[in-house]
Amino acid sequence: MLNTNFPKVPPSQKYMKTNNYHVEFDLDFKRNPYKGKLIAIEGIDGSGKTTQAQELKKYFKKNGNGTFFTKNPTDGEIGKFIRQILRGQKHFSPISFQYLFVADRAYQQSEISEHLKNGHMAITDRYFWSSVAYGAQDRNIDFSKGNGEVLLSSFGILSTYYQFIVPDMTFYLKISPETALERISKERDSKDIYDQKSKLVNIAKGYEWLINKFPEEFTVINGERPIDQITKEILSKLK
Secondary structure (H helix, E strand, O other), rough: OOOOOOOOHHHHHHHOOOOOOOOOOOOOOOOOOOOEEEEEEEOOOOHHHHHHHHHHHHHHHHHHOEEEEOOOOOHHHHHHHHHHHOOOOOOOOOHHHHHHHHHHHHOOOOOHHHHOOOEEEEEEEEEEOOOOOOOOOHHHOOOOOOHHHHHHHHEEEEHHHOOEEOEEEEEEEEHHHHHHHHHHHHHHHOOOOOOHHHHHHHHHHHHHHHHHOOOHHEEEHHOOOOOOHHHHHHHHHHO
């Protein structure tokens, strides 16, 4: 006689199918092959990265070095469009938004390469590293969980920057989200889409994840101090 006393399966699981795959990554960063040097300043909004990038630009120009300054997003057409999204003037899906950053940085690469070939000091206010911290935030990835989804998403984002030149040095200005919001409220007339404490907390965790994964690529600087002290430390590390 046929046994029909099967365990009952919840309706929500009857047609559910999951596939689990083991995935490994090797990221091949393109090292700077030119005589010029590429320096990146990273940090959450309000960390002082723009100020420090400008201070470095002034210092190297004053000391007779050819200097190229750039930022993310750029001042190009794609960069201007990105800034409209950041200000909430236009709305894009998070994934589409991050691809705009890829396109903007791809355009930027030709400029950076040309200046590095000429032996210039290229200083960038943010670089492709920030795409992980901010891109994962757009995808609602929780870095505190430290699971496979974080790894897959983060390495997937970095893979879009394959063969981009990795900076000779990347300085991460570390500040608390509370300090960041206090500075933003004083320095800006309007906030952008990331200027919320919950978002800044997760973005900061994204940077911490990057620093743990790629410790040789980052130099962490205490960004809570006066501007001149931070600049002095950065210059001492560069020397």
